[in-house]
Amino acid sequence: MMSFRPTRRDALKGFAATGGVAVMGTSGCSEEPEVIAEFHHGVASGDPEATAVIIWTRVTAPGEASVLWQVAKDEAFAEIVSKGEASAKASSDYTVKIDVRGLEPGQGYFYRFLSGRAVSPVGRTRTLAAKDATTLRLGVVSCSHYGFGFYNVYRELAKEQDLDAIVHLGDYIYEYGPDGYGGPEAKEIGREQEPPHEIVTLDDYRMRFSQYRRDADLQAAHAAAPFITIWDDHETANNSWSGGAQNHQPDTEGKWETRRDAALRAYFEWMPMRDPKPGEAFHRLHRTYEMGTLATLHLIETRLTARSGEVSYEDDMVYFETAYDVSDPQAPLVLNAEDAALLPAGRAERLKTPWRESDGAAITDYKQVREWADTGLPDGYVYKPDLARFREEVLGDPARELLGEAQLGWLAGELKASRANEVPWQILGNQVIMARMDAPDFTVAFPPEVIEPAIRDNPYTRQWVERTKLRLPINPGVWDGYPASRQRLYETVREAEASLVVLTGDSHQFWANDLRETPGGRRIGVEFGTSSVSSKGGYDYLAADPRAYDITEETLLRDVPEIVYCETRHRGFILLEITAEAVEADYRAVSTVRSRDYTSSSLKRLRVTREGPGELSDLVPV
Structure with a gap:
């Protein structure tokens, strides 16, 4: 038989x-x-x-x-x-x-x-859309820490009909172990991450992807529409840049490049995207998606290709100094800045100026200042940050990069080609906040009964709140920490006469921002920032009293000129609807990610229109 x-x-x-x-x-x-x-x-x-x-x-x-x-x-x-x-x-x-x-x-x-x-x-x-398409619909998401909560946002996104694509702007996975960011919250709801340690090797990253992709809600979102993806930092390690990461220690975790390449190999294996072409480096990722004749979507890479290391407000701060003529070591003379600049090398010495806290007096006696420079300041004396010099010499250093010359040149060509083809909208898929956001002074914004419970037991939150008195950028890890690089990007956008719409993730809050080429100057574009899928919002750490959310939002809208809308308490996504005339952003939220029992809502709808080549209207409610 x-x-x-x-x-x-x-x-x-x-x-x-x-x-x-x-x-x-x-x-x-x-x-x-x-x-x-x-x-x-x-x-x-x-x-x-x-x-x-x-x-x-x-x-x-x-x-x-x-x-x-x-x-x-x-x-x-x-x-x-x-x-x-x-x-x-x-x-x-x-x-x-x-x-x-x-x-x-x-x-x-x-x-x-x-x-x-x-x-x-x-x-x-x-x-992607045919040339006769009259409408595009995109979902925009980011920041989906498995342990912080259930993927209710992905579940809601999967319900949306007729999406052209879902744009994921990064932090698709997180690298931490059970003792790291989100560990305690994960244990509370039974969503501890696998493997049970910080991921470093190829096998580690593969296992972490495997766990995330077994989630039914994430699977539903993937099965509902094509994803367009770019990484941020946590696909490799926290605060990654071209030469390393804050959460990578070479002494115990090996070479950064080995870890980076292992992480990206797993990323390309597990994400529905084309692999790099032979000879192309994994980490040099930027692409354009031509969406009919309505829009071009340009995804940029701001982490691993060219990013300079992040500025630290503690380690990189500059302070007011006193200049001395030390030609006669026995009788140094105090100099003004102009005279100090004229002295030959070796004759002038600059020392940080101590200030007496009781009366605000500057101490300029060379012998005393020199001694304290070596031994440290006694109680009752401080050094004062020279914020103007810090902004100019440190934050504003022209060598500080996010994109790099090659990627910026590529983007310039793509924007010009899009405009030459008379495409109405040029959309930038970007990881981190682009708008100028100097911190309001939150030490005076909150009543004591609101802020004191939040900072009493959390040293990091207390330090962050105290630092807002300096009115420096809220986050030096975003475009605000690289203003010269941002200005080069803005010049590129202006030269192309692009109708710029920036999509942003990373911050775990909702934003709509009015991007200006200079503070209060010509509008260069608009920015729609999505909240997270599940990751905890930064202002949640201030919200021991729920009034903190309202005070935060009111203060930001009042004191930060480029913010048009902000919402700091909800997780969610943006639904973007694009026509030749307008782009509308619908801010969708879920009531909680700590439980599978939740409700969903639309928080806000905003609209921008094209007024002429490179000119956009105000963001207005719909």
């Missing part, structure tokens, strides 16, 4: 013809044992083009597994437009990515995978 075992090709033909499950093995006299495979991580699509899209899955199996894939115009898979087979291999952590080409612009599709007797969930995807 003879038995027939279908080949993979036969199975694919049968699967395509029936829309059913192709059996890759048979009972009885099979020549090869059946591979038991499962799709624990769902499906995803992303990196769309007008005629192509990436589809993704991961196979859980004892070893290498064969995978069949289908793309169809209908959910029943009666009209299949593309199909093929691939292998899930250990070298890519058993992930499978297919670059499906030859599709139609602006068309919705369904896709699925099978391996052995297992069939994946069905995903929906979409190619």
